[in-house]
Amino acid sequence: MRIQISFLGAGDYQRCRYQYNGQIYETPYFHEAAQHFFGPDRVLILCTPEAAQKHSAALSDSFEAISIPSGKTEEELWELFTVLTEHVPEGATLIVDVTHSFRTQPMLALAAAYFLRTVRSVQIEHIVYGAFEARDAATGEVPVFDLMPFVQLINWSVAVHQFVHYGQSKDLADLIKDVHKTTYLTPNAKRAKFAAKAASSLKRFAQGLQLVRIQQVHQELAPQLLEALDKVQQDVQTLPSLRPLGVLLDQTQKRIRPLGAAHPSTREGLKSQAALIQLMLDFDLVQQAVTTAREAVVTRYALDRGENPCEKREALERCLGALSRGLQDKNQCDQYSAEERELAELWNTLSNIRNDINHGGMRPHPIAEDKLYKNAREVVQKTAAWITRQADEAASPSSG
Structure with missing residues (x-):
């Protein structure tokens, strides 16, 4: 009606x-x-x-x-x-x-x-x-x-808010695609050249975060998004309807740039993973940050042991699990170095939170949601610091 x-x-x-x-x-x-x-x-x-x-x-x-x-x-x-x-x-x-x-x-x-x-x-x-x-x-x-352009401006405001605060790009990508499409349907209009690619890159990047595609984000999605945003500035300068996007470009590029890493499973790449963890926390993607942090611990542990972090990850996790269980054995725990104890406690806390989240609390004594949220953010931030510590701070390679 x-x-x-x-x-x-x-x-x-x-x-x-x-x-x-x-x-x-x-x-x-x-x-x-x-x-x-x-x-x-x-x-x-x-x-x-x-x-x-x-x-x-x-x-x-x-x-x-x-x-x-x-x-x-x-x-x-x-x-x-x-x-x-x-x-x-x-x-x-x-x-x-x-x-x-x-x-x-x-x-x-x-x-x-x-x-x-x-x-x-x-x-x-x-x-x-x-x-x-x-x-x-x-x-x-x-x-x-x-006055419909004023409604469109509100649409941009809401879409930008969703992306900036929560990493949700669907509405923003749809607005950019609509502008691109309109330029080709309007007679004698200046045509967008790069808007559609920018929209696609934004959408894929957000999906990569939500689905925790760690290597893909670092090696493909973040670099592609940076390139797309750089190119779409040409459309922003010539198409007034894209001006709201122009306000967002510098801020987004600044947040995405630290994520680019040709080899994320290296000590240098772990700096990018720490930046990814922080971005997930900024977007309130706590579950995704926990998963990323746990994988980053395995990677850093392998590097400290002089092993290839892309191989035998299950075996490395078993070693970390054994190290963690040693906290319950006083004799074994007393033999831990300070670094080994720190790693054992970190892995124990991180795994417990990850399991509680991934199993939907369907286990004995689940953690209350407010405490789980607080603890998850804290352990993830602690993990980001641990994976980027200096080499001479590494846990003993013989650990586990």
């Missing part, structure tokens, strides 16, 4: 000729013009009792008048929000007219429409404004502006 939402104030409206996409409609009331231009199934007129009384002639049977407060207090603003949300059903398509709105009403209408888009799958088709102050003095025609 297509629903037009219009506001009607208590002001004096002059008769004028509204113009939209080559159509002209003459009326003092823009909601009448909007109904003519867009042909909605329903038209809701939000107005105060004073406005309804003054402009009763504008409220014919084809419109549904809905009483709203004037919005003089915060409570009245929330009441207006409630009125808006109560009259818009699931899956509706909205045409929002803010021409005769008053004070904070346009901002509230936009916020409510966006909220409904999220919680009720509402689509926003148009946000329109009949710009009386921009009328043509010669013809008396008043242009009608579609």
